[in-house]
Amino acid sequence: MTKLAGTKTWADRWGVTGDSGTEYVVSRKDDGSWACSCPAWKFHKAPRPNCKHIDRLLLELAGFERQPTVVQPTVVRPQIAPPRAPVAQQHIPVINLGAMAELARLRVRKFREA
């Protein structure tokens, strides 16, 4: 956003770049009312809610810089090992039901062979 020179009607004016890259002028009157030059605001019936440019400017004026989009970490689900999974996979620090079943099966077999 860029601070612009005020006018008689509009005490404070800022240039705010919209998502499409178009710059809109957000203005504030002395009485505290806001206006924006974007079509969404201009063509909205009164009482007009703040458009996203006004909201963005208010947030920035309040000291909240626009945060970059946070990339959510991908949730990795533990894989249930197939029934024939090698025993070496048992160190995986998740409850590996397939491997546990395999281990139990091997133990039973060992017991029977003993």
Ligand SMILES: [Zn+2]
């Ligand atoms: Zn707007």
